[in-house]
């Protein structure tokens with residue numbers, strides 16, 4: 001696994017910071033369309049980090065991020081069309097055979113080029129962090145940002161969708177009165193409607209509600225099982241399998257080209273989106289705690 005990620009990297013950390021600054025300066029003020037889900041996933045993860053992971057992340061992030069992982073969690077979407085990163089486009093999602101409703105790594109993730117492969121490869125790279133910073137094969141800062149971002153993507157059910165409709169991208173719908181498509185409904189529209197209808201557009205309050213749900217609310221029975229992962233390199237397959245199953249049961253179900261999706265769709269799907277964001281956060285924290293923490297010793301990676 002992984003030769004495709006072993007890019008000789010001439011970037012120094014400072015260069016990386018400069019490029020990120022330039023990139024942020026050139027991004028329009030409007031948020032990228034999937035930013036909210038990624039920010040929430042990363043904030044939830046950050047609150048669950050153990051001290052070793054907190055320290056490693058602070059060390060790897062550029063100074064201006066001030067240790068806040070969520071501030072750069074959607075960076076991989078922002079550079080997706082840059083020449084240097086264009087080859088990574090397929091790492092944001094998985095195409096599965098139409099109507100199969102299953103994920104098969106060998107069938108759907110050839111050469112590790114899918115979001116499950118991306119998570120495994122960047123996890124492998126980050127495992128080198130504790131060996132010291134002398135390993136120049138990898139840019140650890142980028143690896144951290146890509147792992148954090150892809151852990152969000154793999155939990156978005158429509159990121160593991162059918163091939164012919166590109167994960168719902170070609171299924172045109174109206175979200176209430178606005179034009180959208182099924183993929184965007186799950187990426188952003190449900191989250192924005194939730195924020196507007198219930199949280200006065202305040203992501204912090206939404207985040208607190210998600211956290212309350214898994215600490216002493218409706219998900220507190222589930223949370224220990226969310227973090228169950230015997231082998232970090234096979235768990236992404238489990239997450240992708242959950243996503244395509246949810247995509248079939250809730251994403252695609254009952255939706256046809258040109259439909260208007262409104263209250264019924266929103267109220268039944270919103271809890272699923274909320275739970276997937278929370279699961280992504282809990283599992284990202286588990287990965288980072290194990291990669292940067294003492295558990296690291298027990299992980300047998302593919303490299």
Ligand SMILES: [Zn+2]
Pocket residue numbers: 076077092149153
């Ligand atoms: Zn993405």
